[in-house]
Amino acid sequence: MDAQLEKIKKIRERHEKEWFKIKEVVAVGIGMTDNDQVGIVISVADNPDKVQLKIPSKIDDVNIKILKTGEIKAL
Amino acid sequence: MATNLNDVRAILSDARAELMAKPNVIATGIGYKISAGKQTKELALICSVESKKAKQALSAQEVIPATIQSIPTDVYPTGVIHAFQDPTQRYRPAPGGVSIGHINITAGTLGCLVKKNGTVYILSNNHVLANSNDAEIGDPILQPGPYDGGQYPQDHIANLSEFIPIEFAGQGSSCPIGGLAASVLNGLALMSGSKTRLIPTRVQAVDNLVDCAIAKPLNEFDVKNEILGIGAIQGVSEASLGSEVKKSGRTTGLKSSFIQQIDVTTSVSYGSNKTATFVDQLMAGEMSAGGDSGSAVLNNRDEIVGLLFAGSNNTTIINRIQNVFSKLQVTLA
Numbered sequence: 001m002d003a004q005l006e007k008i009k010k011i012r013e014r015h016e017k018e019w020f021k022i023k024e025v026v027a028v029g030i031g032m033t034d035n036d037q038v039g040i041v042i043s044v045a046d047n048p049d050k051v052q053l054k055i056p057s058k059i060d061d062v063n064i065k066i067l068k069t070g071e072i073k074a075l
Numbered sequence: 076m077a078t079n080l081n082d083v084r085a086i087l088s089d090a091r092a093e094l095m096a097k098p099n100v101i102a103t104g105i106g107y108k109i110s111a112g113k114q115t116k117e118l119a120l121i122c123s124v125e126s127k128k129a130k131q132a133l134s135a136q137e138v139i140p141a142t143i144q145s146i147p148t149d150v151y152p153t154g155v156i157h158a159f160q161d162p163t164q165r166y167r168p169a170p171g172g173v174s175i176g177h178i179n180i181t182a183g184t185l186g187c188l189v190k191k192n193g194t195v196y197i198l199s200n201n202h203v204l205a206n207s208n209d210a211e212i213g214d215p216i217l218q219p220g221p222y223d224g225g226q227y228p229q230d231h232i233a234n235l236s237e238f239i240p241i242e243f244a245g246q247g248s249s250c251p252i253g254g255l256a257a258s259v260l261n262g263l264a265l266m267s268g269s270k271t272r273l274i275p276t277r278v279q280a281v282d283n284l285v286d287c288a289i290a291k292p293l294n295e296f297d298v299k300n301e302i303l304g305i306g307a308i309q310g311v312s313e314a315s316l317g318s319e320v321k322k323s324g325r326t327t328g329l330k331s332s333f334i335q336q337i338d339v340t341t342s343v344s345y346g347s348n349k350t351a352t353f354v355d356q357l358m359a360g361e362m363s364a365g366g367d368s369g370s371a372v373l374n375n376r377d378e379i380v381g382l383l384f385a386g387s388n389n390t391t392i393i394n395r396i397q398n399v400f401s402k403l404q405v406t407l408a
Contacts, residue, residue, distance in 0.1 A: 009338065016340060020340075020342070025342075026341060026342050026387075027336075027339055027340065027341035027358065027390075027392075028339070028340050029336030029337065029338055029339030029340070029341075029356075029358055030316070030336060030337050030338045030339075031316065031335050031336035031337070031358070032316070032317070032335070038316065041335075041336050043341070043358075043387075043390070069387045069388075069389055069390045070387040070388045070389070071344055071387060072341055072342065072343050072344065072385050072386065072387045072390065072392060073343065073344045073345075073346075073365075073385060073386070073387065074202050074207075074286070074343055074344065074345045074346075074368060074385050075183075075363055075364065075365050075366065075367050075368040075383070075384065075385055075386055
């Protein structure tokens with residue numbers, strides 16, 4: 001599990017900056033994805049389908065999930 | 076056998092003092108006896124207890140008799156009964172979970188009490204106690220916050236002591252190279268008669284870890300080392316993926332959710348086109364709304380794991396408490 005988590009962290013580190021260039025992306029984290037697998041979750045303010053076209057659903061067997069959260073604001 | 080309500084009332088009236096004197100009994104009343112998990116039509120004297128204990132664990136005097144004057148008794152484990160308390164009201168002493176704010180903001184939530192060099196401080200967010208970097212050290216903090224009617228000086232509870240500045244994207248830069256270059260070029264502009272000047276601006280967002288600040292109470296007796304609706308904090312812990320968390324906040328009160336993401340990088344809007352990037356955050360589900368900022372986030376053992384500061388319609392963003400304590404160099408009070 002720790003090795004898998006390290007792998008996920010490395011993939012996320014490698015790609016995080018390019019994902020944040022997509023204007024809808026508001027957060028990137030590690031969480032549960034399809035089939036109860038830990039993977040990368042990319043939160044978007046809007047248009048999840050449009051963002052899905054720009055980001056693969058898997059990188060090196062690590063699931064990438066797009067989640068619509070809306071804008072994240074200080075409360 | 077007394078079967079009408081008035082007779083049972085009279086019996087309860089006689090027995091109440093004796094029942095309430097037993098340890099663990101927190102309320103008495105009349106209700107229908109529950110038998111084998113189902114409600115019967117038989118009236119009973121109901122004793123509410125914090126938690127049900129095995130008969131063997133109680134002394135003969137502590138046991139609630141099965142009947143009193145032929146009326147059956149029943150024991151309900153109800154937990155501690157709290158009066159409903161509105162977190163937007165004025166509290167003295169003020170616990171965590173209630174409205175608080177810098178004199179120039181609307182309102183946020185008092186997180187909890189922390190200690191630094193033996194002194195007790197109130198912990199909340201920078202944007203609650205320090206007006207998102209715009210406050211001066213020593214500024215008054217009101218409880219309740221100004222939006223909830225808090226006024227200076229009567230609701231002045233503390234003074235801002237320290238805050239960790241939030242680095243906003245696109246704000247003026249404190250970079251010495253940028254500053255030197257700008258001053259040289261501005262000197263040339265001045266000599267050439269130009270009225271245009273350069274201001275060094277950070278173009279790339281700088282990562283933040285925390286949105287936090289502390290304020291020193293005017294009087295230590297004006298604050299209470301517990302959380303409204305929860306009680307005392309039992310220690311400090313780490314939240315893990317999937318673990319249950321809860322908070323008591325000014326707007327949505329006591330709510331719980333699960334940690335859905337860890338190691339989160341997020342871009343947070345502070346209004347007026349101000350955004351800031353935060354790294355190493357926790358994301359939970361929907362458990363907050365505007366005004367809950369600053370709430371202490373606890374696990375199901377009542378240990379503190381984070382400080383709530385942002386969210387969307389269906390998420391809550393939380394600073395890890397380890398980062399908060401380490402940046403402010405504080406410990407739990």
